[in-house]
Amino acid sequence: MNHLIVAAHPNPESFNHAILQTAVQALKAKGHEVVVRDLYALQFEPVLTLEDFSALRTGQIPSDIKAEQEYIASADVITFVYPIWWTGLPAILKGYVDRVFAYGFAYAYGKDGTIEKLLPGKKGLFINTHGTPGEIYDSNGMTDALKKTSDVGIFEFCGIEVVDHLLFGAVSQVDDAARKEMLKQVEERVSSLFQV
Template identity: 40%
Template sequence: MNSYIIFMHPSKDSFNGSILNELVKSLKELNHTVRVKNLYAEAFDSQLSWQEYKESQDGLYRDDNLAEQEMISWADRLFFVFPVWWGGFPAIGKGYIDRVFSFGFAYELEGESPIPLLNNKKASLIFTTGAPEEEFVESQMYEHMVTLIDKSTLQFCGLKLDGVVHFGDVIQKSDEERQEMLKSIEGFCSSLI
């Protein structure tokens, strides 16, 4: 299985970076071919310009977008690894979606009806919050955020959401507690179909 990880944290030395390392290790142990896009480390240009938007309407894509679209086409499964900032992806992650999941690649339109083009692919979300898990769930932020990402991005483009992992209160947790969180990544990967 080909797995492509889109990593959306500015530091690989962060807890999100530890999640990335554990995810790569666990997937490789399950014989996945794994590739990673580290948006910050690679200084991904997350700004969709008006010119680029107009070009994409005519099926013209910039080289960096074509490279990403090739990676997504190659992948059977996408993993989005990110800290929740202001209720969703960090800005660089949202910009990645804006630019890469473009018209003619990720979807088309028939009149006003979307036609998804990334069918038969799965996507998983692995994210962290400073808020405790219980608080994030009770406030309904978890449900709202996951549903919004799923319906407005994944389903819109034909991707099937298959697995969500949320690690809460990561700033306040002890190193031992964080290590326990990381151990659950292996089980999560094993449970994916």
């Protein structure tokens, strides 16, 4: 299978990058093809400008957007790896969604006003970290809200089937043994979800 992993953390020494490397190694060990788009390393421009908006509406897709859309089009599986900041996506990843998951590429409106999902047949996975203990997010409804806005609001909206959403809480507060266990969970889950 062809995998696209979109990563969004500015620190290459972060736990998010450890998750990224764990996922890549697990997939490659199973014989999958993996492409990583590290948005910070790429210095991806997240701001959807008026010029972008106009160009997208007329089919004149800016080259940086076109390149990312080609990666998505050729992927069987799309995985987003990112930290939860202020109960949402980091700005660079939100901008990636704004610019790349564009009207006419990821979705469209039918003549009757219904949504046409333009990315069917693809699978999606989210892997997130956050500083708040998971039990708090579970009890106050935040875990469900995060899944709803990303799983349903982004991937499913475009026809991508979400196969899982892993959330790891209190990452900055736990010890290395706990983080190693989290990485083991990533490796095991990724290995079990996707067969060549």
